[in-house]
Amino acid sequence: MKKILLPNGLKVSEVALGAMNFGTSTSKEEAYRVLDAYMDMGGNLIDTSNNYAHWAGTGDESETMLGEWLSDRGCRDRVILATKVGFDRHGEGAGLKKKQIEYWVDESLRKMRTDYIDLYFAHTDDPSTPLEETMEAFHSLVTKGKVRTLGASNYDTWRMAEANATALSRGLTPYTVMQQRLSYLYPRSNVAPKYVFNEIANRERLRFLRDKNMPLMSYASLCKGAYENPDLLPEEYEGGKRLEFIRAMAADKGVNPSALVIAWLTNIHRLEGYPRVIPLFSCTPEQLIQNARGLETELSDEELALMDSI
Ligand SMILES: NC(=O)c1ccc[n+]([C@@H]2O[C@H](COP(=O)([O-])OP(=O)(O)OC[C@H]3O[C@@H](n4cnc5c(N)ncnc54)[C@H](OP(=O)(O)O)[C@@H]3O)[C@@H](O)[C@H]2O)c1
Helix, strand or coil: CCEEECCCCCEEECCEEECCCECCCECHHHHHHHHHHHHHCCCCEEECCCCCCCCCCCCCHHHHHHHHHHHHHCCHHHCEEEEEECCCCCCCCCCCCHHHHHHHHHHHHHHCCCCCEEEEEECCCCCCCCHHHHHHHHHHHHHCCCEEEEEEECCCHHHHHHHHHHHHHCCCCCEEEEEEECCCCCECCCCCCCCHHHCECCHHHHHHHHHCCCCEEEECCCHHHCCCCHHHCCCCECCHHHHHHHHHHHHHHCCCHHHHHHHHHHHHHHCCCCCCEEEEECCCHHHHHHHHHHHHCCCCHHHHHHHHHC
16 A cells, blocks of 8 residues: 655555444454554554444444554554544534543543544534634644644535634644545435535535645545445435446456445546545455555546546
């Protein structure tokens, strides 16, 4: 797996591993197997949150299990650790107020048995807190060395631009990575996203990121396995022609459709109007091997343009 130097100075692998279900639906044994396999392949970017997976447990499970693994393997210095703050966990308070950010960063550090986070995300916007307060609180974590870089997830594009304008005008650290839903399939125009916050990145958002030279970590990159089994397609995605096309093209190339989606996402910055995308997905070790074949799948300019045109 190749490494990419991001504009914010982080050197990350081409794909990121999602740890959302570790300790809840993914057992410790399975989590260790996929983490070890990912690292063996040259992966280094691992994504979690202070609230994963609170809908299936307490919300502490994922960070706690990652902390155990980092300590058991002694590999903290080889990992780029991304975690988040801002969403609710059992009514314990969603938001990006100074007090909340200061409390949760220390909780994340404690659970993950580390003294720094490489990439700290605002998990979602908090319109009830002034942007100045949020950006100042994040900046102070950077100056204290608790956090190296900042990202934003599930923000409207204009709000991210405002947050960064606020930060830069005050000499504070801006957001340098966005995390948003993106795959190959289009959203279904007549179905609202399940949650308003997690809409699929549209062309306007992608052009904004391209213009700002800001990478996108795409979550739900593999549409919950629907490229392999279309019956699993979440209702907010349009399957249709695009799904048929990518499945047929993958068969021609002799790879799984999910691998071709990874090839698409890791190459779309070659097309006008798209940013650098780092696909983020959860998987088993066996699925990881299949998906990583996308990193060896070559796409010509003509193939990329054709995929884009469907
Ligand atoms: N920022 C945010 O708001 C946000 C929101 C959601 C998630 N995330 C992050 O994004 C990560 C990924 O999210 P996600 O798990 O929803 O992503 P996803 O890419 O849509 O789905 C991953 C699922 O797809 C299936 N899959 C993967 N590879 C496959 C293969 N080769 N063949 C068949 N099925 C395959 C697996 O499902 P099965 O286990 O059923 O086989 C896997 O659990 C999370 O872990 C989390 O870190 C962030």
